[in-house]
Structure formats: structure tokens, C-alpha cells
Amino acid sequence: MSSLWLYCITLLFVTRSSSLNILFVSDGAAGHVTTVYELAKNMKNHNVTFFTQQLAKSYVNFETSATFHLIYSNDSTEAAINEKKLEQELIGVYVNYSFIDSIFYSTPSALPYVIQFLNKTIDILMKQRFDVIVINGLLMWGPILCDAIKTPCVIQSPVSIPNILNLNLPNYFSLLTPTDMTKATSRLFNAIFTFRLAFSSFFKSLPLFYKVFHALPRVPGPFYHSFTLKNLLLLKSKNLHLISMPSTFYVSTTEDPYTKYLGAFIDETEVNLTDDDLTHWLQSKKINSVIFAAFGSTSLIPHDRMLSLIIGIATFLIEVPDSSILLALRNVNYDTYESVLKTIDNDQIRYIFDSVERVKVERGFVPQKWILQQHSVKIFLSHCGMGSIMEAFYYEKTVLCMPFNMDQFSNAVTVVYRGVGLSLFVPNLSPLESLITPYDYRHYAFTSRDVQEKLSKLWLIAIYQQAVKQLSVEMKHAGGVKKAVELIEFFVEMNGTFDHFIPFEATLPFYQRYLLDLFVIFVLLPGMIILFVLVKYCQRQSKQKIE
Structure with missing residues (x-):
């Protein structure tokens, strides 16, 4: 009986002392859930409910408490296995298709899990009232649900992709840089590429949209009309967007009241790790003497790239005797590594990779954030997923990109453009090939010499380190996770609207914003009057001459 009373008192205290009741929603993918969880952990003065998939347990060590509640979309014992299979x-x-095509091929398999996740979200919102909902940007139905229950909505995204309909900006999938967009030929290609991508995507998405639309739930209550075609097409909700990358990363842009660029969402609290071989090995190394290589949870390294990678790394380690490498290889990549290593006859290369002091290979999950925090790490060899490179830049590590799929190719091009790293991927399609198969760079190749030379450049040339240090300062100055907490609190206090912060000029209709009304009154109308008078005068003169 006493324990029940204690629980009730604790619950009452939490309810009264926590100023906000917040729901965090994220899918379980590593690059998505990690950032949202970093933000949720820092809402320490509030009552937090964190909703995700069981897949997230593979990447995040969740810590629940009286003010932090964890809910999974499926509580069955098979859920984690099935989500991992998916x-x-x-x-x-992603390996067999281009990124654009993979969206259409993968949706039918993922749709049942998405609908299950959506139904569970609705169930949570029907049972409990929240002051604000923070949702991962990939879950595009979040604003729809928030609008139905009139709850402030905060969308967390790693990056703000330039508006593809603004032809003055480089299309995200074209791999053009801002410098390219100053050239007439690139501007022309950018426009053609955008129309080609929009045209093909529209016709491919029609049958998919029909399937998704009919799978959306129609639940009695406030959400009954949320997923009607009319609501989907006409809804204009205003949500606070929190972006984890600086506004200058892709294309320099200005903030609007609803979009805030806050830098990486990283909790710098000291990570408590077990005292094992990895921590001993890394902490025994000198400052700036280690290359850390990790390739995310969705990357598959082909045999030929693994061979070039191993030989290139070995060549670099031989040339730089005081250097070491930490290789994190998950799942099939570790098996590929072992099979490729057995085929190498060069005794010097095999000796390097057999030396535990020079090469440390970790199979499975490694504490990436903690590793990047270490001063011994100088270069991060990465798949260039957005979450990974944000952590690298935050901790002032230059990046050597080895992209595989999704946004990683565009990220790699931007990393090179910003001067904060190099890439083993170099766009290898002609403009015509890019139009035929947009954003399909899966089959690019690199040599062992490319690996060795680019590692050497990042190791020796100080300009890369200076550039990444400047980007790190920019990210930290933006405020990060602490600023995000303050903005969420402020957004709720302002009743979920920042409309009165919108500049007056931006509220004007199109014709007034661009002075078209004044142009008509002061230029076009007088011009027409003058033209009319001149025509009449000429006609009169002509008539007089004839007479």
C-alpha cells in the first residue's frame, strides 16, 4: 500500500512540477532516432514521452525515469526482429536501385509498418493530451495530426533541403554547387534536370499515392477527416522547424520565424563507457594520430571497394609510421573485410593489418560520438550520412567521404565544396546520363591510390582542419540542443505561432511585394497614355499630310 501511495505522490509531483507534457516521435532508424533522443534527453524540466520503434534499441541506450517514458510502436517479442528484417x-x-527509384520500390514493403506506427501515434494522442509534439522530419504526417488536435508541432530535421522549385538554387539531386549556379550552362542544366525529375516522379508516384491514400486510417474522433484528400491538399499548418546543420552548409539562406538553424543536437555530457580493449587502445594513442572509419548501419561495401580501401589504408599507414586506424565494420562488411584480406598476397600489407597497435578492427556497434570526442582522432572515414558528419564537424574532425546511397552523395559533394574534407566519390555521370538516370551514382569506383592520396592530403594540409574548425564554431554558436529546448518552450508559450515575427514585407501579396501595383500606376499606365497620345498625334499628322 505504501508503494502505491509513493507512486501516486511521485506522479502528482511530476505532473505539477513539469511545466510541459511533451511527446517525441521518431522512427527507429539510426540516423533519425539518435538526434531526436539527444533533444529529448535535454528536456529535463519537463515530462517527456518518447515514441519510437523497437529497432531504435539497436542504436540508442534508452534511460527511462519518472519524467521520461518510453513507448514502442509494437511491444511483441518479434517486433524488433521483423523491423530489423525490414x-x-x-x-x-538501396543497393540495387537509384535513390529516386528505391523510394518507389521500398514503399510497399515499409507501408504496413508505417501505418502501424501511425495508428499507434493516433492511439497515444487519443489517450493523453500533450502541450507540444516534437516529430522527426521524415514522418510527414506529423503536422496533420497536430493540426487536428490544435497542438503546437515542432519538426526536427538534420538539414533544410533547398526548394527544388526555386531554379536559382541548385537542385539537391543534381550535385551542382552554388558556384556552378553562377554559370549559364549550369543554370540551364539545373532547370532541365528539375523538370525531368518532377515529370518522372509525378507519374511514378500516382499508383503509389493511390495505395498509400487508401491505407491511411479513418479513426472516429478528431482525426477522422485528417487524411481526406481535401485536407491533405489544402492543409497549411505552421510548424517550428529545428534544423541541425548550419544554414550555410548547402546554400546560404536566411532564417524565417518558423525555421531555426541550431547546429548539431549533441549532448556533451561525458559518456560513461566500460573499461575495455577499445577504450584502452584509443586512449593510448597520441593526439591527432588515429583515423576512425565507420560506415553506418545501412551501407554494404562491395568486394572491389573493400580491396581498394584496405590497400590504400595500408599504403598510408606504411608512409606515416605514427598513424593508426580504428575500423568499425558491421554485419556483412566484416565478412567482406575478412575474405578480401585473405586474398592479399602482399606481406607488408598483411603485417600492417595483423598489427593490433596500428589497426584496431571492431565488429558491430561502437560508441561513435565518444570516439569522435577523442583528441587522438584526426580523420573520420565515413559513409557521409548526415548524422555522422554533423558529429564529426562538431568535434572538429575532417571527413573522407565514401558514400553508398540516399543523401550521402549530395553530402559528399558539399563536404568537398565547403573544404571540410574530401571524397572518394567523384560525380562520374555526364549531363545526359544524369538526365536519363537522375541521382544514380551507386556504381562509382575508386582506386587504392585515391584512398592513400586523399588521406595524406587531409593528414598534412592544414587548410582542411582550419575549415572544419570554423564550421564547428558556427555550429556551436548556433546554440544546438540547449537553444532548441529554449525555442520549444518559447513556441508553446506563444501558443504555437510566430506569425507576428514575420517581416511585414513577407506578409504582402505577390504583386505588392514586388511593387507590381506601383509599376502599373507609375510606369505602365503613364506609358500607355503617352503611347496613346503619340499614336493619335502620328495619325493626325499623317491625315494632315494626305489632305
Whole structure:
């Protein structure tokens, strides 16, 4: 009986002392859930409910408490296994198709899980009232649900992709840089590429949209009309967007009241790790003497790239005797590594990779954030997923990109453009090939010499380190996770609207914003009057001459 009373008192205290009741929603993918969880952990003065998939347990060590509640979309024992199988299936799709095509091929397999996740979200919102909902940007139905229950909505995204309909900005999938967009030929290609991508995507998405639309739930209550075609097409909700990358990363843009660029969402609290071989090995190394290589949870390294990678790394380690490498290889990549290593006859290369002091290979999950925090790490060899490179830049590590799929190719091009790293991927399609198969760079190749030379450049040339340090300062100055907490609190206090912060000029209709009304009154109308008078005068003169 006493324990029950204690629980009730604790619950009452939490309810009264926590100023906000917040729901965090994220899918379980590593690059998505990690950032949202970093933000949720820092809402320490509030009552937090964190909703995700069981897949997230593979990447996040959740810590629950009286003010932090964890809910999974499926509580069955098979859920984590099935979600992991789906992840592996989607990886296979990304390997075999371009990023654009993979969206259409992967959706039918993922749709049942998405609908289950959506139904569970609705169930949570029907049972409990929240002051604000923070949702991962990939879950595009979040604002629809928030609008139905009139609850402030905060969308967390790693990056703000430039508006593809603004032809003055480089299309995200074209791999053009801001410098390219100053050239007439690039501007022309950008426009053609955008129309080509929009045209093909529209016709491919029609049958998919029909399937998704009919799978959306129609639940009695406030959400009954949320997913009607009319609501989907006409809804204009205003949500607070929190972006984890600086506004200058892709294309320099200005903030509007609803979009805030806050830098990486990283909790700098000291990570408590077990005292094991990895921590001993890394902490025994000198400052700036280690290359850390990790390739995310969805990357599959082909045999030929693994061979070039191993030989290139070995060549670099031989040339730089005081250097070491930490290789984190998950799942199939570790098996590929072992099979490729057995085929190498060069005794010097095999000796390097057999030396535990020079090469440390970790199979499975590694504490990436903690590793990047270490001063011994100088270069991060990465798949260039957005979450990974944000952590690298935050901790002032230059990046050597080895992209595989999704946004990683565009990220790699931007990393090179910003001067904060190099890339083993170099766009290898002609403009015509890019139009035929947009954003399909899966089959690019690199040599062992590329690996060795680019590692050497990042190791020796100080300009890369200076550039990444400047980007790190920019990210930290933006405020990060602490600023995000303050903005969420302020957004709720302002009743979920920042409309009165919108500049007056931006509220004007199109014709007034661009002075078209004044142009008509002061230029076009007088011009027409003058033209009319001149025409009449000429006609009169002509008539007089004839007479």
C-alpha cells in the first residue's frame, strides 16, 4: 500500500512540477532516432514521452525515469526482429536501385509498418493530451495530426533541403554547387534536370499515392477527416522547424520565424563507457594520430571497394609510421573485410593489418560520438550520412567521404565544396546520363591510390582542419540542443505561432511585394497614355499630310 501511495505522490509531483507534457516521435532508424533522443534527453524540466520503434534499441541506450517514458510502436517479442528484417530488405533495395527509384520500390514493403506506427501515434494522442509534439522530419504526417488536435508541432530535421522549385538554387539531386549556379550552362542544366525529375516522379508516384491514400486510417474522433484528400491538399499548418546543420552548409539562406538553424543536437555530457580493449587502445594513442572509419548501419561495401580501401589504408599507414586506424565494420562488411584480406598476397600489407597497435578492427556497434570526442582522432572515414558528419564537424574532425546511397552523395559533394574534407566519390555521370538516370551514382569506383592520396592530403594540409574548425564554431554558436529546448518552450508559450515575427514585407501579396501595383500606376499606365497620345498625334499628322 505504501508503494502505491509513493507512486501516486511521485506522479502528482511530476505532473505539477513539469511545466510541459511533451511527446517525441521518431522512427527507429539510426540516423533519425539518435538526434531526436539527444533533444529529448535535454528536456529535463519537463515530462517527456518518447515514441519510437523497437529497432531504435539497436542504436540508442534508452534511460527511462519518472519524467521520461518510453513507448514502442509494437511491444511483441518479434517486433524488433521483423523491423530489423525490414531494414535489411530496404538496404538491399538501396543497393540495387537509384535513390529516386528505391523510394518507389521500398514503399510497399515499409507501408504496413508505417501505418502501424501511425495508428499507434493516433492511439497515444487519443489517450493523453500533450502541450507540444516534437516529430522527426521524415514522418510527414506529423503536422496533420497536430493540426487536428490544435497542438503546437515542432519538426526536427538534420538539414533544410533547398526548394527544388526555386531554379536559382541548385537542385539537391543534381550535385551542382552554388558556384556552378553562377554559370549559364549550369543554370540551364539545373532547370532541365528539375523538370525531368518532377515529370518522372509525378507519374511514378500516382499508383503509389493511390495505395498509400487508401491505407491511411479513418479513426472516429478528431482525426477522422485528417487524411481526406481535401485536407491533405489544402492543409497549411505552421510548424517550428529545428534544423541541425548550419544554414550555410548547402546554400546560404536566411532564417524565417518558423525555421531555426541550431547546429548539431549533441549532448556533451561525458559518456560513461566500460573499461575495455577499445577504450584502452584509443586512449593510448597520441593526439591527432588515429583515423576512425565507420560506415553506418545501412551501407554494404562491395568486394572491389573493400580491396581498394584496405590497400590504400595500408599504403598510408606504411608512409606515416605514427598513424593508426580504428575500423568499425558491421554485419556483412566484416565478412567482406575478412575474405578480401585473405586474398592479399602482399606481406607488408598483411603485417600492417595483423598489427593490433596500428589497426584496431571492431565488429558491430561502437560508441561513435565518444570516439569522435577523442583528441587522438584526426580523420573520420565515413559513409557521409548526415548524422555522422554533423558529429564529426562538431568535434572538429575532417571527413573522407565514401558514400553508398540516399543523401550521402549530395553530402559528399558539399563536404568537398565547403573544404571540410574530401571524397572518394567523384560525380562520374555526364549531363545526359544524369538526365536519363537522375541521382544514380551507386556504381562509382575508386582506386587504392585515391584512398592513400586523399588521406595524406587531409593528414598534412592544414587548410582542411582550419575549415572544419570554423564550421564547428558556427555550429556551436548556433546554440544546438540547449537553444532548441529554449525555442520549444518559447513556441508553446506563444501558443504555437510566430506569425507576428514575420517581416511585414513577407506578409504582402505577390504583386505588392514586388511593387507590381506601383509599376502599373507609375510606369505602365503613364506609358500607355503617352503611347496613346503619340499614336493619335502620328495619325493626325499623317491625315494632315494626305489632305
